[in-house]
Amino acid sequence: MRERLQSNLNQVKARIAAAASQSGRDPDTIQLVAITKYVDAATAALLVEFGCRDLGERRPQVLWDKAAALNNPGVRWHLVGTLQRNKIRRTLPSVSLIHSIDAVRLAQAVDRIAQELRWTVDVLLEVNVSKESSKQGMDPGQLEAVLIAVAALPAIRVRGLMCMSGLQSDTTAKRREFSSLRELLDRMQHVAPQGLQLRELSMGMSDDFELAIAEGATIVRLGSVLFAGIPRQSTE
Numbered sequence: 753m754r755e756r757l758q759s760n761l762n763q764v765k766a767r768i769a770a771a772a773s774q775s776g777r778d779p780d781t782i783q784l785v786a787i788t789k790y791v792d793a794a795t796a797a798l799l800v801e802f803g804c805r806d807l808g809e810r811r812p813q814v815l816w817d818k819a820a821a822l823n824n825p826g827v828r829w830h831l832v833g834t835l836q837r838n839k840i841r842r843t844l845p846s847v848s849l850i851h852s853i854d855a856v857r858l859a860q861a862v863d864r865i866a867q868e869l870r871w872t873v874d875v876l877l878e879v880n881v882s883k884e885s886s887k888q889g890m891d892p893g894q895l896e897a898v899l900i901a902v903a904a905l906p907a908i909r910v911r912g913l914m915c916m917s918g919l920q921s922d923t924t925a926k927r928r929e930f931s932s933l934r935e936l937l938d939r940m941q942h943v944a945p946q947g948l949q950l951r952e953l954s955m956g957m958s959d960d961f962e963l964a965i966a967e968g969a970t971i972v973r974l975g976s977v978l979f980a981g982i983p984r985q986s987t988e
């Protein structure tokens with residue numbers, strides 16, 4: 753199990769590096785976030801031992817539980833799924849980046865609690881680029897107004913954008929979705945208030961991360977490809 757996980761991780765890193773150099777990008781500018789929702793805390797801890805310090809979860813309560821189980825201040829936890837209002841307070845102290853802010857009201861609620869806790873939270877704005885109704889994320893047409901509103905909140909720092917490609921999308925469509933997120937980031941860099949460092953593009957999962965890297969991803973969120981051949985203990 754250990755060996756298999758280590759070798760999966762090495763292969764994934766090699767694929768990230770190859771995809772980066774194919775697009776003339778420095779592999780060090782692409783951050784791997786291991787999505788641990790398929791495995792238990794002990795397996796997640798192994799990844800950390802192998803040097804993977806960015807871990808992500810889809811569900812807030814699972815993130816709390818695994819963060820407590822690992823109890824390692826060197827781990828950066830990423831929330832990649834829906835954040836319900838009543839879970840904000842418990843999530844903030846454990847999380848280093850929230851990828852899934854998709855509405856001003858949610859951001860305001862996060863900001864209010866972050867101010868109370870005297871905390872500053874890094875977030876990404878999630879955009880529904882595939883236009884699949886099942887997908888989370890705001891409509892691209894709303895992004896500018898949401899960015900302006902969220903950037904004004906004192907306890908939140910917007911770092912960039914996040915998307916998921918459509919489940920139904922083929923390679924061409926995925927590529928278009930990723931490039932449209934990159935174009936949105938370019939546009940937002942022009943309208944963002946001065947001083948805001950909007951750089952991150954969180955896009956690309958096990959099936960499509962190489963495409964996402966070709967289109968400019970700075971963060972790839974990988975689950976299944978890391979845990980191939982590893983016993984699943986889904987905590988989804």
Ligand SMILES: *Cc1c(COP(=O)(O)O)cnc(C)c1O
Pocket residue numbers: 787789810832833916957958959973974975976977
């Ligand atoms: C599960 C999940 C991932 C990882 O998916 P894989 O296809 O298993 O790599 C990435 N992002 C989000 C939002 C997820 O829910």
